[in-house]
Structures are given as C-alpha cells and as structure tokens.
Amino acid sequence: MYNSVCFLILTWVIAMLVFPGVPARSGDSFLKDNITVRQGDNALLKCTVDSKVSRVAWLNRTTILFAGDEKWSLDPRVILLPTAHTEYSIKIQNVDVHDEGPYVCSILSNKLPKSTKVHLIVQVPAKIVNVSKDIAVNEGSNVTLMCLAIGRPEPSIIWKHRSANGLKFVTEGEYVEITSITKEQSGEYECISSNDVSAPDVRMLQVTVNYPPFISKARSTRTAVGQRGVLQCEASAVPVAAFEWYKEDRKLFNGLNGVKIENKGNHSMLIFFNVSEEDYGNYTCVAMNKMGNTNASIILYGPGTINDVSRASLSQPSSLCLLVTLIVLYLLKF
Ligand SMILES: *[C@@H]1O[C@H](CO)[C@@H](O)[C@H](O)[C@H]1NC(C)=O
Ligand SMILES: *[C@@H]1O[C@H](CO)[C@@H](O)[C@H](O)[C@H]1NC(C)=O
Ligand SMILES: *[C@@H]1O[C@H](CO)[C@@H](O)[C@H](O)[C@H]1NC(C)=O
Ligand SMILES: *[C@@H]1O[C@H](CO)[C@@H](O)[C@H](O)[C@H]1NC(C)=O
Ligand SMILES: *[C@@H]1O[C@H](CO)[C@@H](O)[C@H](O)[C@H]1NC(C)=O
Ligand SMILES: *[C@@H]1O[C@H](CO)[C@@H](O)[C@H](O)[C@H]1NC(C)=O
Ligand SMILES: *[C@@H]1O[C@H](CO)[C@@H](O)[C@H](O)[C@H]1NC(C)=O
Ligand SMILES: *[C@@H]1O[C@H](CO)[C@@H](O)[C@H](O)[C@H]1NC(C)=O
Numbered sequence: 202m203y204n205s206v207c208f209l210i211l212t213w214v215i216a217m218l219v220f221p222g223v224p225a226r227s228g229d230s231f232l233k234d235n236i237t238v239r240q241g242d243n244a245l246l247k248c249t250v251d252s253k254v255s256r257v258a259w260l261n262r263t264t265i266l267f268a269g270d271e272k273w274s275l276d277p278r279v280i281l282l283p284t285a286h287t288e289y290s291i292k293i294q295n296v297d298v299h300d301e302g303p304y305v306c307s308i309l310s311n312k313l314p315k316s317t318k319v320h321l322i323v324q325v326p327a328k329i330v331n332v333s334k335d336i337a338v339n340e341g342s343n344v345t346l347m348c349l350a351i352g353r354p355e356p357s358i359i360w361k362h363r364s365a366n367g368l369k370f371v372t373e374g375e376y377v378e379i380t381s382i383t384k385e386q387s388g389e390y391e392c393i394s395s396n397d398v399s400a401p402d403v404r405m406l407q408v409t410v411n412y413p414p415f416i417s418k419a420r421s422t423r424t425a426v427g428q429r430g431v432l433q434c435e436a437s438a439v440p441v442a443a444f445e446w447y448k449e450d451r452k453l454f455n456g457l458n459g460v461k462i463e464n465k466g467n468h469s470m471l472i473f474f475n476v477s478e479e480d481y482g483n484y485t486c487v488a489m490n491k492m493g494n495t496n497a498s499i500i501l502y503g504p505g506t507i508n509d510v511s512r513a514s515l516s517q518p519s520s521l522c523l524l525v526t527l528i529v530l531y532l533l534k535f
C-alpha cells in the first residue's frame with residue numbers, strides 16, 4: 202500500500218520534472234518516420250541528445266519506460282542501449298502487435314521540453330487460418346469455397362483454378378461462390394494470401410464434380426470366324442463408370458460363352474476368344490455410376506458385310522452421275 206502510493210507520487214514528481222507542461226507544445230514535438238518492424242523482430246528506437254540535455258525519458262503512449270538510466274517498465278523485453286552521450290536509445294525485443302503505437306523520447310534541454318515521437322508499426326506475415334476442405338459435389342450444385350487469412354496489414358486473397366486448361370485467375374476475396382457447378386469447374390483451387398510482409402501463404406483444395414457417364418467411344422468392328430475379336434467402349438464419368446455388356450437383352454458375364462470382359466479405368470473391352478458365326482450381332486455397352494447410366498450399341502460384323510459396304514459405296518458414283526445428268530438436262534431446257 203505504502204509502496205504503490207509512493208510509486209504514484211514518484212511518477213507524478215518525475216513527470217513534472219521531466220515534462221513540465223506535458224503534453225509538449227506542438228512546436229516542440231516533431232513526428233519522425235514510422236518504424237516498421239515484423240512481429241518477433243527487435244525494434245530500435247533512437248533519440249539524439251546533446252550536452253545541453255539535462256533530463257531524458259522514453260514513454261510508450263503515456264507510460265514511462267525509462268527515465269534517465271532508470272528502468273520504469275516491468276517488461277523485460279525493453280532495454281536501454283549503452284550508447285555514447287549523444288544518443289539515448291532503447292530496444293524492444295520480440296515485438297508483438299500490442300506494442301504498436303506512438304513512442305516518445307522526451308528531453309529537457311536548456312530548461313525547454315522537446316520530444317521526438319516515433320510511431321511503431323508491427324507487421325505480421327499473411328497466414329491462412331481457415332480454408333474449405335476438399336469437396337465432392339454433384340454437377341449443378343451451388344458451391345462456396347472459403348479462405349480466411351490474418352496478417353498486418355490486412356492480407357489480400359486471390360483464387361486460382363488449375364484444370365486441364367492450366368492455371369486461371371478466378372476471383373478476389375475470402376469466398377468463391379459457384380452457382381450450378383459444371384465438370385469443367387472441377388479441379389484444384391489455390392487460395393493465395395499476401396500482404397508483402399513475407400512470401401504469400403498458399404493453400405490448395407480439390408473440388409470434385411460428380412457427373413453421369415457419357416460414352417465417348419463405341420466402335421463397331423469386323424472380325425472373321427476363328428479370330429480373336431474385341432469390342433471397345435469408353436465412358437467419361439465421375440466417379441469412374443462401371444460397365445455391363447448385353448447381347449440383345451441377354452447380359453454377358455466374364456468367362457462365360459467364350460467371352461472375357463476387361464475393365465480398365467474409363468474403358469471396357471468385350472473380348473471373344475474365338476469368334477463364331479453366332480457371335481455376330483448387336484451388342485450394348487452400358488456405363489453407369491451413382492449419377493446415372495447410359496448405353497451405346499456396338500456391332501460385331503462378319504467379314505461378309507464388307508461386301509455390303511463396298512456395294513453401298515459403289516452405288517454412290519451412279520447416283521451422283523444421275524444428279525449431274527438431271528442438272529444438265531434442266532439447264533439445257535433454257
Ligand atoms: C505513420 O503511421 C501512421 C499510422 O499508421 C500514419 O497515419 C502516418 O501517415 C505514417 N507516417 C509516415 C511518415 O509514414
Ligand atoms: C506499450 O503499451 C501497450 C499498451 O499499454 C502495451 O500493451 C505494450 O506491451 C507496451 N509495449 C512496450 C514495449 O512497453
Ligand atoms: C473454419 O470455418 C468454419 C466455417 O465458418 C467453422 O465452422 C470452423 O469451425 C472453422 N475452423 C477453424 C479451425 O476455425
Ligand atoms: C443455386 O443458386 C441459385 C441462384 O442463387 C438458386 O436459384 C438455386 O436454387 C440454387 N440451387 C441449389 C441446388 O441450391
Ligand atoms: C475356334 O473354333 C473353331 C470351331 O468352334 C475351332 O475349329 C478352332 O480350332 C477354334 N480356334 C481356336 C484358336 O481355338
Ligand atoms: C480415359 O482415361 C485416359 C487415361 O487416363 C484419358 O487419357 C482419357 O482422356 C479418358 N477418356 C475419357 C473419355 O475420359
Ligand atoms: C442395335 O440395337 C439397338 C437397341 O437395342 C438399336 O437401337 C440399334 O438400331 C441396333 N443397331 C443395328 C445396327 O441394328
Ligand atoms: C439403353 O438406353 C435406353 C434409353 O436411354 C433404355 O431404354 C434402354 O433400356 C437401355 N438399355 C440397356 C441395356 O440398359
């Protein structure tokens with residue numbers, strides 16, 4: 202009790218001695234350049250003095266840190282630097298954001314108060330603190346991606362999208378709102394947070410867009426009796442499609458009736474070990490996933506049908522000939 206009262210009185214007495222008429226008149230104080238320090242670094246606050254100076258002190262806002270050689274601050278991070286008589290400087294170690302603010306070096310010189318004010322600015326590198334998790338959604342869904350960052354100054358956030366077409370800028374800001382997402386909008390999204398204090402903080406997230414299969418390749422083939430025959434079917438789908446094969450309405454099974462079904466990723470093969478006359482015909486490849494299913498007809502032709510095709514192509518020149526003849530006849534009428 203006695204101690205704290207004594208301390209208060211002492212503060213007041215010293216304040217009066219060191220800063221008669223605090224705050225100093227505007228003409229006596231001058232704002233120096235701001236000091237910018239990164240969080241965790243040390244800040245050096247310099248103050249120049251001369252032989253006419255009788256009393257000196259450093260203040261953090263209105264709290265005395267040092268009065269002459271005497272330390273008033275209880276903060277161990279604040280130290281007085283042993284310097285020449287022309288300098289009265291302090292160091293603040295391991296600077297934190299709450300240290301930001303005005304610091305004043307107060308001088309009594311020739312019985313005139315003077316003060317040097319420095320503004321300590323504490324910078325904090327941009328850091329992403331919360332970002333959306335990888336997501337899988339169905340085509341057509343509305344999707345919101347989030348990326349929250351902290352830092353001083355306030356970091357900016359930009360989004361980029363990496364797809365088959367490369368890396369493209371999407372938007373600026375904490376949120377990306379995608380209405381009715383398409384499969385082209387699937388892929389990796391990058392959230393880049395920066396404030397020029399240090400390297401940007403970057404986080405990635407994966408957006409998977411589910412869509413029903415569509416068959417991109419279903420080619421009919423010709424195979425002679427006694428040969429190995431293959432029918433192929435390829436489907437684009439997310440999740441990857443499962444395949445089934447039918448001949449007319451009959452489902453085919455792997456290993457039965459001399460056929461093998463081989464599925465590899467997005468494509469399926471129906472393999473005939475030894476094609477026979479009964480194998481010729483119309484097959485159906487069905488591709489399905491949880492989003493839906495689709496099918497395509499694939500025909501296994503015998504070599505005989507080649508003749509039909511050549512006959513069909515042979516008939517083309519004759520019909521062209523007929524057309525030319527008709528045009529010539531039409532023109533001759535005039
Ligand atoms: C110092 O920082 C303050 C507060 O951030 C700002 O208002 C002022 O313009 C800065 N002065 C200089 C010289 O940078
Ligand atoms: C400066 O004052 C602020 C506010 O009172 C305090 O939070 C901070 O720790 C002080 N910093 C130093 C280095 O004294
Ligand atoms: C991140 O943000 C989400 C949504 O605002 C919230 O539910 C979650 O608790 C946050 N996570 C962390 C670690 O702050
Ligand atoms: C997606 O957003 C649009 C426009 O905001 C809205 O009309 C639509 O109903 C939403 N769709 C779903 C599936 O929520
Ligand atoms: C294919 O089947 C035919 C008749 O069923 C048979 O004669 C022939 O040896 C078989 N070929 C092979 C390579 O198995
Ligand atoms: C099937 O997969 C292959 C290899 O992964 C890829 O090159 C091809 O584009 C895919 N096709 C479709 C239709 O998705
Ligand atoms: C094969 O069958 C499908 C339906 O099962 C039918 O739509 C298609 O026309 C048939 N193709 C041929 C060449 O007969
Ligand atoms: C193929 O698709 C058609 C129409 O989409 C459907 O009517 C038919 O049942 C399907 N066939 C098979 C074998 O799934």
